[in-house]
Amino acid sequence: MIDTYSNIKYDSFHVIKDHVYNDEYKTFNKLLMFKYFKDDCQNIYFDLDTIIKGDCNRFLTKELHALKPSWNTLPMNSSILSWQGDYSHIHDKIHEDLDWYYTRFWKGIDEYLWKYFKPKLFEDGFVSFQTEQEEKDYPVYLFNQRHEHMKEKGWWSKYVNI
Template identity: 50%
Template sequence: MIRVICVCTGTKYDEWYVDNLKHMIDTYSGIKYDKFEVMRENRYDDERGVFNKLLIFEKFKDGQNIYFDLDILIKGDVNNFLRKDFTLCSAWWRPEYHTPLNSSIMSWQGDNSWIHDEFMKDPEYNLFKYRRGMDQFIYENIKDYKLYEESDGFCSIQTINYEYDYDIYLFNQRGEDMKKKQLLTANNKFEKLWYEKYFKSNI
């Protein structure tokens, strides 16, 4: 059993992002999944949706699971991102003072509900304390994890915004850029965005 999981809560991302993720998974990822799961429960009334992501560990407790944020680009085979141990991204592009983890991609097998259980020990306090979001919570509370590195084939489009040999580009809360058709360059010229060709076209 292989599940592909995403979370769509709040108002930031509409249904196009869900459809677009499934389009990229089906077209480029190479993953032969059994279920495509969309979590829509807004239990924590979290507009950004970052803490509602923790609910995936409560709900999906068997089989092989892989989670993707909605604001990503998938343009190549990502089967190497399927992992047995709980794995998330090394945020290698961030400055040292920032949280060095990123949860845009996560994978695990079996029951990892203990991650959500840790949050539930004091949810109100955790929502207040971890204003940077779920990444900060995991970094400071969850020690049993492994990391995807740049060599696994992903990057942040905030630092590498040209087409290169990465299979996944993370937009990191800049999903609105995914719907842009053109970009105004420093020379005041409009340039077609290279990544548009990988997206579902009905924007």
């Protein structure tokens, strides 16, 4: 999907498979990207349950950005993250008291990112399948933990290689 539809030119593509953290939903492992990718290159992260069907250059930013969700009550969503430079402090902070962070942010890292780092927010260019099941003109569809649904036949099938 990234090669075919995103129009993003990139030098390397990484899938982090490391499972270092033992939080309930395994979302703390997502923070490893801030540890691993801290040079001055452009970084962009997409959740694996994301459909890319259009230009994503709008999501390339220097300052840390996340999504402003319309589908839930949290002020931000980390299905897409973009940044340039060293944001390793985001990863490192949880080591101040890892068990406390597991307990406090047991549902995931979105609330953690918002509480401590307040990323800037993308407000358009994406939609959640939770609120819009029909194909519309959005470059990005977020399936938000509905990866099993992505395996079913639907308009999204032409964008998915499962």
